[in-house]
Amino acid sequence: MTSQPNPEPHKGFGDLGERPWKAAGLPAHPGADPAAYGRSWETLANALSGFLDALAESVPGRETVEALAADLTTWSDKLKPLASPERDRVFGRRTDLHGRGQSMSPKLVVIRSDRDSVEGTVHFGSYFLGGNGAVHGGAIPLIFDEILGRLANSADRPPSRTAYLHTDFRSITPIGPDLSIRAWFVSEEGRKRILRATIHHGDTLCAEAEGLFVALRPGQP
């Protein structure tokens, strides 16, 4: 590490969600307030992920496929009139929940975190299957970007974006079991933050990554 230790207490790996808005002087979006939804958004996100896994695993008959498509269309039609600006949305913004209340990337459960590192578990369901029991090679950088990006922007650091994300696939990453995931800062110099991460299945290294995150200038999207 080349950065100086931060004398402020760590505010938690999940504190990223509100800070960009607060820094811009904007009110926190109401959907990110856990009190607004209680556990109902978590239940919805789990149901959505479970649905995608069940769909990926199943071989339904034609009638079931048609009924499912009709049900999904009904729900899309109900939700479309409720569309809101990005900063008011809830999906992926509940940083108090494992998986941020979204279904795009696999659920990350944080077990321990501090200013410069985070450890947890990740579970890839059948939705993330590439083939022959192995996770899709695009889903692995997805979870690396998630954990590295959140760590890169944690603990009162100004927001940054991924400039590069290099992933090495060391052995297959299995669908199904809970896997260990770890991320840590390598260096922090000026606007440039270099971080690394690993995914292990037991003692087996499945994949590792290095990312460069560049702090955004004021007004940079």
Ligand SMILES: CCCCCCCCCCCC(=O)SCCNC(=O)CCNC(=O)[C@H](O)C(C)(C)COP(=O)(O)OP(=O)(O)OC[C@H]1O[C@@H](n2cnc3c(N)ncnc32)[C@H](O)[C@@H]1OP(=O)(O)O
């Ligand atoms: C809300 C709920 C929670 C949400 C929680 C979500 C968690 C996930 C977060 C994921 C974050 C993302 O995926 S973000 C989405 C994916 N990323 C992007 O879309 C970024 C697109 N690229 C850009 O916007 C830009 O290229 C930037 C911001 C990365 C950099 O542009 P810039 O600001 O003009 O800076 P620039 O001068 O080019 O570079 C600054 C320094 O970095 C170096 N540098 C820049 N790019 C590279 C590179 N690829 N490889 C090597 N070095 C590089 C330069 O040489 C320079 O070094 P020196 O000369 O100073 O030494």
